Amino acid sequence: MKAVINRRYGSPEVLEIRQVPKPAPKAGEVLIRVHATTVSRTDCGMLRPHPYFVRLFAGLRRPKRAILGMDFAGEVEAVGTGVTSFKPGDRVFGLSPDVYGAHAEYLCVPEKGAIAAMPADARFGEAVVCEGAWYADTYLQGFRLKPGRRILVYGASGAIGTAAVQLAKSYGAKVTAVVATRHLDLVRALGADRAVDYTAEDFTQIGETFDCVLDAVGKTTFFRCRRLLKPEGVFAATDLGPWCQNPLLVIWSLITGSRRVIFPLPLSSKARAFVDFLKTRMEAGEFRPVIDREYPLEAIADAYRYVETGQKTGIVVINVRPPGENAPA
Ligand SMILES: NC(=O)c1ccc[n+]([C@@H]2O[C@H](COP(=O)([O-])OP(=O)(O)OC[C@H]3O[C@@H](n4cnc5c(N)ncnc54)[C@H](OP(=O)(O)O)[C@@H]3O)[C@@H](O)[C@H]2O)c1
Incomplete structure (x- = not known):
């Protein structure tokens, strides 16, 4: 072959x-x-x-x-x-x-x-x-996303970001998607309640706070997004961050207690259940x-x-x- x-x-x-x-x-x-x-x-x-x-x-x-x-x-x-x-x-x-x-x-x-x-x-x-969606869902599970929760997805145009927007909507969350100008229509079509153009405005100054912030493309930091989080809000990123700060911040935020950072890893043992789940979402028209x-x-x-x-x-x-x-x- x-x-x-x-x-x-x-x-x-x-x-x-x-x-x-x-x-x-x-x-x-x-x-x-x-x-x-x-x-x-x-x-x-x-x-x-x-x-x-x-x-x-x-x-x-x-x-x-x-x-x-x-x-x-x-x-x-x-x-x-x-x-x-x-x-x-x-x-x-x-x-x-x-x-x-x-x-x-x-x-x-x-x-x-x-x-x-x-x-x-x-x-x-x-x-x-499946792959990008599986990573996206790992973060959403880590957030324990529930209907009505507000989530901001930064970098919502990549494999993980487009999946995160759609899956978060299917969990009933209110989704704000941050992307470049060329992707605004796409994320709206995927169900984002609000689309923010990071090339035109500072996404950290949009006058809203969130239960969860996901950096889906590894291009921002917890410290930049901190002001977007409610006191009990949670931040996650798909990359380690500058100087591998994200895993270290997980430990730090366990000590401080508020505005936590999580760094969940996708587990192979859960991949089968996720593929079955994604099939149902695709067939229901909730994931494309x-x-x-x-x-x-x-x-x-x-x-x-x-x-x-x-x-x-x-x-x-x-x-x-x-x-x-x-x-x-
Ligand atoms: N944790 C894990 O297990 C794991 C596994 C795989 C991948 N990753 C990491 O996850 C990240 C996302 O992967 P992916 O496959 O979803 O990425 P991807 O598809 O390559 O993401 C590309 C998208 O990100 C946008 N983008 C680029 N720079 C940006 C910025 N500064 N701000 C906002 N958006 C930006 C691009 O559009 P514009 O440039 O037009 O904005 C493009 O649409 C990567 O950093 C990858 O290394 C992590």
């Missing part, structure tokens, strides 16, 4: 599209014929780990995972012994958070992993939305994919270069099979 191999760390030029042996499903595993995947900021971070300590997880001298790609959508090609929930021909989507491997024509995932039947009527390329660009597998290095700019809107899809094969059943 064709796969995108990264044997060493570096720029997208190190990626090689090679023929490698097709995996065979072991007991309890499902072999998926991948139709679509994404290039995410996580993939970019695994290709060029930063800060350096990320290599403790990604591989000290060279990448532990030779094939990246966490989101997948495709058809079940074969199942290992003991598998009862899926059969060949089933259309499925999901996440492979432990082994990655979706930048390839075939991928094996555990039957009990983060895999579900495709949302009704979705194209494969529209279903590869925001697709910026689509690339064929052969042009994946270009996709990495684009995602690395930090300018994408929502997700960047890789069509592993020709898009003509990528239609609802």
Whole structure:
């Protein structure tokens, strides 16, 4: 099968599209014929780990995972012994958070992993939305978001931000989305109650306070957002922050008690339940994919270069099979 191999760390030029042996499903595993995947900021971070300590997880001298790609959508090609929930021909989507491997024509995932039947009527390329949404939901769960709570999402135009706006709305929250001018209409269409243009005004001076502030793009700080928080308000960010301050602030705010900082991490053990949940939200029309660009597998290095700019809107899809094969059943 064709796969995108990264044997060493570096720029997208190190990626090689090679023929490698097709995996065979072991007991309890499902072999998926991948139709679509994404290039995410996580993939970019695994290709060029930063800060350096990320290599403790990604591989000290060279990448532990030779094939990246966490989101997948495709058809079940074969199942290992003991598998009862899926059969060949089933259309499925999901996440492979432990082994990655979706930048390839075939991928094996555990039957009990983060895999579900495709949302009704979705194209494969529209279903590869789990990763950013899973991170977004991890923060919203950390906030214990309830109906009527007010949340500000800073950087609401990326994969995590667009998902956070939609999921927060589906939990009944009042959402203020902070984006650049070009994304104002998008976040309104996603359900934001208020859209603020960070290029035109200081988003910290908008005359409102919030129960939760999520920096969905890692570009602001707790100290800048502090004045936006109610006394019992909570701040979270998707990045470590300058000098890794966000995890340290978690400890500090446990001591001080007010205007807390949280830094929840997505747990693989919860990914399956999340994929099932996202399917229900998509089928209810409460969550839709925001697709910026689509690339064929052969042009994946270009996709990495684009995602690395930090300018994408929502997700960047890789069509592993020709898009003509990528239609609802
Ligand atoms: N914690 C985790 O497990 C985890 C995992 C994956 C990723 N991350 C981190 O999460 C962050 C978000 O990931 P993502 O994939 O959602 O990002 P993304 O899709 O790459 O976000 C890009 C968007 O952010 C906007 N943006 C750029 N600079 C901005 C600024 N200064 N203020 C507001 N918006 C800005 C861009 O539009 P404009 O430039 O037009 O504003 C663009 O639409 C990244 O920093 C990534 O490293 C964390």
